[in-house]
Amino acid sequence: MRTIGRSGRQLGILLALLALIGSAGCGPPPPPNILLVTIDTLRADAVGAYGGPVATPTLDRLAREGTLFEQAIAPASQTTPSHATLFTGQEVLHHGALRNGIPLANTAETLAEVFQRNGYATAAFASSFVLDPRFGWNQGFDHYDAEFPRSGETLRSRGGQWRKYEFDGFDRRAAATNSRALPWLESVDEPFFLFVHYFDPHAPYAALPAGAARLPSGFARAAASERIEALRKTLPGLTLEALVLALRNYQAEVLAVDAALGRLLAGLESRGLGNRTLVVVTADHGEGLGQHGTLDHAPNIYEEQLRVPLLIRWPKHVPAGRRIAEPVGLIDLAPTIAAAASLAFDGRPDGRSLLAALESGSVAEPRPIFGRRRNYPRPYQGHRGTLFFVRDGYWKLIRATENEDELYDLAADPSERSNLFTTQPNVSERLAALLDEALARHPDRTLEVAPSTEVRRGLEALGYVE
Ligand SMILES: [Zn+2]
Incomplete structure (x- = not known):
């Protein structure tokens, strides 16, 4: 019998052999x-x-x-x-x-x-x-x-x-x-x-x-x-x-x-x-x-x-x-x-x-879990531009190109009502570093990426932000 969590091929072969011995030629379980x-x-x-x-x-x-x-x-x-x-x-x-x-x-x-x-x-x-x-x-x-x-x-x-x-x-x-x-x-x-x-x-x-x-x-x-x-x-x-x-x-x-x-x-x-x-x-x-x-x-x-x-x-x-x-x-x-x-x-x-x-x-x-959304220029209340999140345990950081950064403690605040970005600077910094690492893995997509505030201001000055 195949068991989950042991996906190695060798173990699979061993288990298949055991199954064969145990069931007198019934063969390994089908995929x-x-x-x-x-x-x-x-x-x-x-x-x-x-x-x-x-x-x-x-x-x-x-x-x-x-x-x-x-x-x-x-x-x-x-x-x-x-x-x-x-x-x-x-x-x-x-x-x-x-x-x-x-x-x-x-x-x-x-x-x-x-x-x-x-x-x-x-x-x-x-x-x-x-x-x-x-x-x-x-x-x-x-x-x-x-x-x-x-x-x-x-x-x-x-x-x-x-x-x-x-x-x-x-x-x-x-x-x-x-x-x-x-x-x-x-x-x-x-x-x-x-x-x-x-x-x-x-x-x-x-x-x-x-x-x-x-x-x-x-x-x-x-x-x-x-x-x-x-x-x-x-x-x-x-x-x-x-x-x-x-x-x-x-x-x-x-x-x-x-x-x-x-x-x-x-x-x-x-x-x-x-x-x-x-x-x-x-x-x-x-x-x-x-x-x-x-x-x-x-x-x-x-x-x-x-x-x-x-x-x-x-x-x-x-x-x-x-x-x-x-x-x-x-x-x-x-x-x-x-x-x-x-x-x-x-x-x-x-x-x-x-x-x-x-x-x-x-x-x-x-x-950590990462994600991203790019919004079209629509007359919406809420987020605009490109936004990213990183989730680490119950902490979640949202970074947006056109909104303030947000940090939530989902264990205490599952509805995301209380933005702790400035009151929990250590957590904010740790999650921001995780996000920066993730973004750095795909530098070829930089223009789709939420840049740092400094870079963003530079891009805005050059007229490069949608
Ligand atoms: Zn859908």
């Missing part, structure tokens, strides 16, 4: 199938198992049957940079897909390429134009499905960065994505690597009677009452009732996608593949929902935008019902998934495998 699901724009705290306002039956079941990471941190509050990190295990400045519309370069091996190179059948089913194969996402996939008929789209997005592209619809609902993924799942040979991306919780939040019927409204009213005042600075005409409705509909979208994920898992299990498949479910980023004066995931990188669910189920290999408390980055997912199948990247990702943490229940040597 696991992989099902990787990202749910776009899903905040961790919208999930029942993370203390959400209502139960999310499928995700909660995965938490019971697998291991839950309580503090999983996305590297950006935007789809492209976050998915690029998730696929390559590289820091955002390393892979260079810095914002939506920038293609994923083919310089780094992707997770799908690792599995394809090792004989897996690979397929992806995406639900938003941001993950269209023209942006390089199909690397390593035998089959990449990203058809978005105009009739099925929920978000019309023809402006700004997308204007130069010709496309049909912008997105599709999870049920439509399932209608393509399930037939593939029914007929594919093992082993396979399947990536499914759902988009439903992304704005606009549609009113969904089926989901909303199960929703109490008290949670939405309480949150809306607390957030409406700050939000009105950005959206002056916003009424309390409109915000209550938005929060309720967001949660209804979460329930809808939870149900769709349930149907996908049922498809897996109806073929008897549940026990042979490593299931990983996460999100690319969260959503503001009125906190820090913003409804969506732009323009900030607070916890509501960065903290995402991360659930890993692999019966007999990953402990069931366990919760891992230490912060981990999505950057670690690709190396973890590859290592679970005893495979390795060609080249070295920046992230590292979490298999030992899954085995022991804690992260033995936590590392």
Whole structure:
């Protein structure tokens, strides 16, 4: 029996031999199938198992049957940079897909390429134009499905960065994505690597009677009452009732996608593949929902935008019902998934495998987590320009090109209300040094980097700052 946390090939061979001896020729265990699901724009705290306002039956079941990471941190509050990190295990400045519309370069091996190179059948089913194969996402996939008929789209997005592209619809609902993924799942040979991306919780939040019927409204009213005042600075005409409705509909979208994920898992299990498949479910980023004066995931990188669910189920290999408390980055997912199948990247990702943490229940040597977001010049309240964060344990530093630096103690202040940057100078300095080190690793992207105040002033004097 293969056990996690011991991915060395020699040990694998030894265990396979022992299994052979013990079971009189049954052979080594087959390599696991992989099902990787990202749910776009899903905040961790919208999930029942993370203390959400209502139960999310499928995700909660995965938490019971697998291991839950309580503090999983996305590297950006935007789809492209976050998915690029998730696929390559590289820091955002390393892979260079810095914002939506920038293609994923083919310089780094992707997770799908690792599995394809090792004989897996690979397929992806995406639900938003941001993950269209023209942006390089199909690397390593035998089959990449990203058809978005105009009739099925929920978000019309023809402006700004997308204007130069010709496309049909912008997105599709999870049920439509399932209608393509399930037939593939029914007929594919093992082993396979399947990536499914759902988009439903992304704005606009549609009113969904089926989901909303199960929703109490008290949670939405309480949150809306607390957030409406700050939000009105950005959206002056916003009424309390409109915000209550938005929060309720967001949660209804979460329930809808939870149900769709349930149907996908049922498809897996109806073929008897549940026990042979490593299931990983996460999100690319969260959503503001009125906190820090913003409804969506732009323009900030607070916890509501960065903290995402991360659930890993692999019966007999990953402990069931366990919760891992230490912060981990999505950057670690690709190396973890590859290592679970005893495979390795060609080249070295920046992230590292979490298999030992899954085995022991804690992260033995936590590392700092880095991330970045570049904002477009829009009339937003909040952050502008380029911003970076570094997370070290429960300390988090945010550095922005056009705002004051911020430091938060997330253990005492999980909502990031009290900026300790000047009152905790030693911590600020330590985290700033960590961030400088990370930025120095990619000097070729300097113009996309938040420079020091001194350099910034110089650039401003020369007119080089957007
Ligand atoms: Zn996204």
